Amino acid sequence: xxxxxxxxxxxxxxxxxxxxxxxxxxxxxxxxxxxxxxxxxxxxxxxxxxxxxxxxxxxxxxxxxxxxxxxxxxxxxxxxxxxxxxxxxxxxxxxxxxxxxxxxxxxxxxxxxxxxxxxxxxxxxxxxxxxxxxxxxxxxxxxxxxxxxxxxxxxxxxxxxxxxxxxxxxxxxxxxxxxxxxxxxxxxxxxxxxxxxxxxxxxxxxxxxxxxxxxxxxxxxxxxxxxxxxxxxxxxxxxxxxxxxxxxxxxxxxxxxxxxxxxxxxxxxxxxxxxxxxxxxxxxxxxxxxxxxxxxxxxxxxxxxxxxxxxxxxxxxxxxxxxxxxxxxxxxxxxxxxxxxxxxxxxxxxxxxxxxxxx
Numbered sequence: 001x002x003x004x005x006x007x008x009x010x011x012x013x014x015x016x017x018x019x020x021x022x023x024x025x026x027x028x029x030x031x032x033x034x035x036x037x038x039x040x041x042x043x044x045x046x047x048x049x050x051x052x053x054x055x056x057x058x059x060x061x062x063x064x065x066x067x068x069x070x071x072x073x074x075x076x077x078x079x080x081x082x083x084x085x086x087x088x089x090x091x092x093x094x095x096x097x098x099x100x101x102x103x104x105x106x107x108x109x110x111x112x113x114x115x116x117x118x119x120x121x122x123x124x125x126x127x128x129x130x131x132x133x134x135x136x137x138x139x140x141x142x143x144x145x146x147x148x149x150x151x152x153x154x155x156x157x158x159x160x161x162x163x164x165x166x167x168x169x170x171x172x173x174x175x176x177x178x179x180x181x182x183x184x185x186x187x188x189x190x191x192x193x194x195x196x197x198x199x200x201x202x203x204x205x206x207x208x209x210x211x212x213x214x215x216x217x218x219x220x221x222x223x224x225x226x227x228x229x230x231x232x233x234x235x236x237x238x239x240x241x242x243x244x245x246x247x248x249x250x251x252x253x254x255x256x257x258x259x260x261x262x263x264x265x266x267x268x269x270x271x272x273x274x275x276x277x278x279x280x281x282x283x284x285x286x287x288x289x290x291x292x293x294x295x296x297x298x299x300x301x302x303x304x305x306x307x308x309x310x311x312x313x314x315x316x317x318x319x320x321x322x323x324x325x326x327x328x329x330x331x332x333x334x335x336x337x338x339x340x341x342x343x344x345x346x347x348x349x350x351x352x353x354x355x356x357x358x359x
Contacts, residue, residue: 073118080114083107084128091135105135109148126155130173137180146180149173150193157203170200171229178236188289194233195295201226202302222306227251230299231311237296238318239282241274245317245340248310256282286325293319293332300339304346313343 068076087107090100112128115121133148153173156166174197181190201223222230228251240246240254256278274282296319303312316339323333337356344353 068118076114076117077121080111080118080124080128083111083114087111087131101135101139102141105132105139105141105144108132108135109144112148122155122159126152126159129155133176133180137176140183142180142184146177146184146189146193149177149180153177153196153200157200163203167201167203170203171197173197174200187285188287188292191233191236191287191292192295194236195230195299198226198229198233199299199302201229202306220306222303222308224251227308227311230303231314234296234299234311234315234318237287237292238321239285241272241278241282242286242321243314243317244321245314248314248317250311256285287322288325293322293336296322297336300343304343309343309346313340313347316340316343 084107087104090104090107093099108128109132112125112132115125115128129148129152133145133152136142136145136148150173153170156169156173159166161169174193178190178193178197181187181193231249231251235243235254239256240249241256246254257274296315300312300315300319303309303315316336320333320336320340323330323336341353341357344356
């Protein structure tokens with residue numbers, strides 16, 4: 001190379017390329033130097049940003065539980081007992097006073113909050129949450145009552161009670177929360193609570209151990225009572241006359257149709273033709289809140305794990321009916337149609353699966 005082009009020119013070219021590369025690449029000192037924002041005036045560096053990101057991740061991954069101990073816990077328990085006595089006194093009727101459920105509900109809630117601060121008083125907190133919810137429900141404070149019932153159901157799930165009692169209490173408390181939301185006119189929240197109430201029958205004793213051991217839910221059978229509650233929760237989202245897969249319902253009958261007066265389906269169809277009044281009533285009962293179909297999609301996954309394909313197809317029909325109310329073709333609706341085809345294939349009906357896919 002030196003003989004052909006000369007050493008001097010090659011040296012110049014090397015120096016030029018070297019200077020170019022050095023000019024383009026930033027120095028290591030510039031990446032670690034602090035920068036100041038003109039708008040805020042705060043200084044930061046790359047190392048500080050990375051440390052902040054890692055600390056945020058650690059905060060999100062770490063579950064912080066505040067529990068009192070020692071004298072602080074004893075004081076908090078005494079405070080809870082005082083609130084309980086005040087609540088009991090508020091519900092006492094005498095010659096010059098009458099029971100005050102609103103004040104009693106407030107005191108029961110404060111007592112439950114004290115037990116929650118103690119950390120390990122699950123049963124006492126649960127009982128006071130339920131008592132507070134009952135007082136609020138009787139006075140028309142439905143939002144507060146629903147919140148207390150749902151908190152009580154969450155406590156039941158992690159309590160030390162037997163699994164049978166957990167299921168019954170979880171079903172009851174979520175059902176009470178759904179009733180409170182119905183009284184408020186919140187159809188979406190009520191239907192979701194009905195679904196959680198039904199899924200309380202699927203709670204398992206050794207859930208964490210089974211997840212670690214790769215447990216498969218198909219080894220268990222869904223009880224008849226659980227299946228009935230699940231299908232009632234599905235109809236709480238979409239009435240059966242608007243669900244094209246209502247014929248796959250395994251338990252009970254529709255609450256919107258009298259089985260004695262149900263019209264027969266027309267020739268060549270499997271869906272009965274209902275009156276205009278019935279259809280109008282059903283359209284008004286459909287849950288139209290945003291993302292109302294998502295709990296049903298999660299339910300389909302649970303039912304598939306238990307190999308309840310017919311009820312899963314019934315739930316898929318309800319979810320697609322909710323999305324069809326908007327009259328807009330979306331990716332979610334397209335996926336639900338595909339899911340209906342797959343569930344029909346899982347049931348072994350290839351002809352209907354082909355028809356569903358073509359439609």
